[in-house]
Amino acid sequence: MSIQIRPEPPRQPEVEELLRLSDEFAFALYPADSCYLLDVSELEKPGVTVFVARVDGRALGMAGLVVSAADGEPNAELKRMFVHEDARGRGLARSLLGALEAAAADAGVPEIRLETGPLQHAAIALYERAGYARIPNFGPYVGDEFSVCYAKALSVATH
Helix, strand or coil, rough: EEEEEEEECCHHHHHHHHHHHHHHHHHHHCCCHHHHCCCCHHCCCCCCEEEEEEECCCCEEEEEEEEEEECEEEEEEEEEEEEEEHCCCCCCCHHHHHHHHHHHHHHHCEEEEEEECCCCCHHHHHHHHCEEECCCCCCHHCCCCCCEEEECCCCCCCC
């Protein structure tokens, strides 16, 4: 099994299919107004990098890294992490997370934050095993009972 993870454009059929499946998954668990899903056009904006995990050439996982600068300090949020059900349990999500963390650290981002849902037990376990700690809900997630937020400090690369 050959696994390759790299940044790719989101507007391609295999990635759009992963987005569609991710949407179905989220909407089956949560009310629509509690699903904070970036669409393809939002994933194409400056500051957003979409990482795609391919197994033997087939796109089976993805995650987006949204980097912005608030108060002059870079910050990052993990968005749209999803692994196709056919590929779960193979370590793709952990590999995607590692690729995003490395890219964020290289960009000088000191911390990655993320939001997930309380019913996504496998995702929560992954984040906690990877060193993410629960934080108060931030930004649009404040007050949303269907949101749980996490953050992880990164070792920022010095250039």
